Amino acid sequence: MSNPLVKGGRTRAAALIMLAVGSLALAGCGESSQAKAYKQVCAVRGDIAKQIRTLTGLSLSSSSANAAKASFEAIGRDVTQIKADAGKLDSSRRRAVETATHDFVNKVGTIAAGLTSKLSPKNAATQFKAALTQLAGAYNQTLASISCG
Structure with missing residues (x-):
């Protein structure tokens, strides 16, 4: 029994x-919502780097205009996404992401303003390539500093 x-x-x-x-x-x-948001920030940051590589690799021709436009539009969407995801991060990461994004946007604005105000038909290709180099530098000084490792 x-x-x-x-x-x-x-x-x-x-x-x-x-x-x-x-x-x-x-x-x-x-995963926590913060972890998901940080992964998204890192993925989007990676896409911005990819778009900048695409832009700096373009030859200046009429056929590359659509590719350039698509890359610039993607960067714009990516920045909007990073701003949205930053609000979901813990305070220290949020500050770092917001600062990097703000600085990147400001640098891009300065580059664009300089390009449009000084663009001459004679030197357009050279000026555009220089602006793309500055864009890559702006990324490296700002968004690339976000630790995603």
């Missing part, structure tokens, strides 16, 4: 173990 206390005790112990294992499994499955 089996002892009902031992049998019930084993059942309860097994249930508690299953509950504990299940809780641990669920806790390990989900």
Whole structure:
């Protein structure tokens, strides 16, 4: 004859173990919203770097105008995405991301203003290439500083 206390005790112990294992499994499955936002910031930062590489690799021709436009539009969307995700980060990361993004946007604005105010038909290609080099530098000084490793 089996002892009902031992049998019930084993059942309860097994249930508690299953509950504990299940809780641990669920806790390990989900990422925090901050972790997800930071991964997104890093992914978007990587896309901006890719778009800048695309731009700096373009030869200046009428056929490259669409590619340049697409890259500039993608950078604009990426900056908007980073700004949205920054609000979901913890305070120290948020400050770092917001500062880097703000500085990048300011540098891009300065580059664009300089390009449009000084652009001459004779030197347009050279000036545009110089602006793209400055854009790459602006990225390296700002968004590249966000630690994603």
